[in-house]
Amino acid sequence: MARYDDLSTGPIAYAAFVSSILLIILILLFRALCYGWVELEDAKKLADAHYTSADAEIGQQKARVSDYSKAMVTVSAPAGSESTGGSPAAEPSQVERLHIPVQRAKEMLLLDLAK
Numbered sequence: 272m273a274r275y276d277d278l279s280t281g282p283i284a285y286a287a288f289v290s291s292i293l294l295i296i297l298i299l300l301f302r303a304l305c306y307g308w309v310e311l312e313d314a315k316k317l318a319d320a321h322y323t324s325a326d327a328e329i330g331q332q333k334a335r336v337s338d339y340s341k342a343m344v345t346v347s348a349p350a351g352s353e354s355t356g357g358s359p360a361a362e363p364s365q366v367e368r369l370h371i372p373v374q375r376a377k378e379m380l381l382l383d384l385a386k
Contacts, residue, residue, distance in 0.1 A: 335370075338370075341369055341370070342367070342370055346366045
């Protein structure tokens with residue numbers, strides 16, 4: 272009668288092994304899913320982040336390089352001014368210059384180089 276009271280260990284071991292593998296796979300999938308959620312949340316936070324002072328400065332710089340404007344520029348004396356009668360210690364002077372947009376300057380440079 273003892274033969275009928277014993278448990279069949281083969282199927283139990285097989286079920287334990289398969290369930291262990293499935294549990295490990297589920298844990299790894301859940302971990303990957305959570306990692307994806309964290310990365311998505313971080314990307315969303317970075318996309319929504321605004322730095323007011325930096326954004327204003329960048330806006331001003333973009334406006335400055337994309338528009339025509341006049342500016343006063345400090346120009347030093349030419350290098351050969353001593354030989355033409357100028358004083359060797361000539362003071363730098365302020366000259367009004369026209370600033371052009373970067374895109375227009377690029378076009379002009381390419382046309383000049385094409386000649």
